[in-house]
Amino acid sequence: MAKRCRVGVVGCGFFAQNHLHSWKSLRDQGVDLVAVCDLSQSLAKTTAQAFSVHGVYKDMAAMIAQEDLDLVDIVTQVNSHKTLVSLALDAGISTIVQKPFGTSLTECEEMLAKANSTAQFLAVHENFRFQHPHLMVADILASGRIGAPTWGRIAFRTGYNIFAGQPYLRDEERFILTDVGVHVLDMARVFFGEVSYVSAELQHRIPDVAGEDTATVMLLHTSGAVSVVECTYASQQTPDPFPVTLVEIEGTKGGLRLGADLRLTVSSNGHAETLNADAPVLDWAERPWHIVQDSVLATCHHIFECWKAGIPASVSAADNIKTYALCDAAYKAAFERVSIKPAH
Ligand SMILES: NC(=O)c1ccc[n+]([C@@H]2O[C@H](COP(=O)([O-])OP(=O)(O)OC[C@H]3O[C@@H](n4cnc5c(N)ncnc54)[C@H](O)[C@@H]3O)[C@@H](O)[C@H]2O)c1
Structure with missing residues (x-):
């Protein structure tokens, strides 16, 4: 046994x-x-x-x-x-x-x-790539159905009061890119591959928060694809998509769009199909958190299976340092108003 x-x-x-x-x-x-x-x-x-x-x-x-x-x-x-x-x-x-x-x-x-x-064995609990809709997007890309991805936008935009559950975030001098940006940048690596250059703009739109609450990052991937990574806690839009990350990808044969309603529309060769990308609601989970909660289970499960097999997790320390380096490059790019090559 x-x-x-x-x-x-x-x-x-x-x-x-x-x-x-x-x-x-x-x-x-x-x-x-x-x-x-x-x-x-x-x-x-x-x-x-x-x-x-x-x-x-x-x-x-x-x-x-x-x-x-x-x-x-x-x-x-x-x-x-x-x-x-x-x-x-x-x-x-x-x-x-x-x-x-x-x-x-x-x-x-x-x-x-x-x-x-x-x-x-050292892994980083990076769970956004394990969110059910994001796993579906990765599967569609791998199937070749929309061809090679050439452009994309990944957006986490909300006005949700994150400080209610995590009050310490108000005092972080490096705030949204470090807190949420790492997740969204990680998704960009998963969907479009590694990055050659990063440029970014940071904004401070919420009073009495120490760090930036809005980041708009542009990535040139080694494949030639370009992606825009957005995150904000200052959005005033109704309805608010929280906690859904919106995804839009254009490929050589088609495209896909994941909406706030968790409908994933995939188009290929002129035909569109809409899929339900909602995650299961686990017996200890509740809406709308269930997408995040399901992804934590999926992340723990993946890491455990890799540990058992004696292989590095897909979210190993060696992998996650590349995501962290992108985040670091985005800060430098914004501070210096230049395009930066990530250090990893
Ligand atoms: N992946 C996600 O979606 C997600 C979401 C929220 C938070 N997080 C991350 O989870 C981590 C924890 O965040 P949180 O909001 O739960 O923080 P928290 O402050 O609510 O909880 C942290 C706990 O750790 C304890 N602690 C601190 N130092 C310790 C030590 N040396 N030994 C033992 N216990 C110690 C504290 O007493 C506290 O109870 C952070 O890194 C945060 O970025 C990730």
């Missing part, structure tokens, strides 16, 4: 709830959620009770020392990622860390180097 995978989750805050439900859902596939850890002892305790987990910790080092873990899933804010990732890798434990990977490209490079030198 295959050995079961013992998982410990670090950070029991806002987004970790989705990870905890996902690991629990993977029980039949061989996952045991055995420990949770949070600096807040009371949060760790209530989380352990809610998810029937026996191991409760406020210090990740103690959790690693006392539990025989196979995988550590780090779901804390970015300023703690490098310390926690390094601790887990040094202890010889396969590690997953939430996006954004690190606080700087240098930090990401250091974590990647540590994973390489310790020969440990």
Whole structure:
């Protein structure tokens, strides 16, 4: 019988709830959620009770020392990622860390180097590419139905009050590109391939928010395709598409368009077909979050299957550093008003 995978989750805050439900859902596939850890002892305790987990910790080092873990899933804010990732890798434990990977490209490079030198599995929980409609788009592109993609627009535009659930985002000096831009830039890599040049404009449209709340990024891909990546929390449009990311792609034989209503229209050789791209509503999920919640399960599942097979995840640290480098290049491009070649 295959050995079961013992998982410990670090950070029991806002987004970790989705990870905890996902690991629990993977029980039949061989996952045991055995420990949770949070600096807040009371949060760790209530989380352990809610998810029937026996191991409760406020210090990740103690959790690693006392539990025989196979995988550590780090779901804390970015300023703690490098310390926690390094601790887990040094202890010889396969590690997953939430996006954004690190606080700087240098930090990401250091974590990647540590994973390489310790020969440990390191993945970044990048979930937008695993959203059901985005998986459908990737499948259509792979089928060749619309030909080679030559132009596209990927847009996350909302006025949703993100600060209600994540108040700390108000103080981030690098805000929307680092928070959401990494997801949307990652989708651009998945749909159009790697990037030769990046240019960008950043705007600050919401009062009393430290960083940029709107980003418009233009990418020239090595294939010659051009894509526009947009994200904003300052949109005033009704109805608001939140949390749907709109996608429009033109190819050599046709095109596709994913709308806020999750209808995916695919045209090829002059004929159009509209598909339902809605995600299933999992038993622990609720609309409209279900698209995100389903993608967290899909991401955890994918990473777990790769870990089990002994291969890097598609969202490995080595892959995600390319997305992070795009984000970094977009900031430089906007600050210097030039087109930048990404560093990875
Ligand atoms: N992929 C997505 O769609 C998505 C959405 C929201 C948030 N996130 C990411 O998830 C991460 C967590 O965000 P959040 O909004 O849940 O934050 P949060 O502040 O709500 O939760 C983080 C928790 O980690 C705990 N913590 C911090 N340092 C710790 C340490 N050293 N050891 C143990 N526990 C520690 C805190 O006490 C807190 O309870 C961030 O990186 C964020 O960008 C991703």
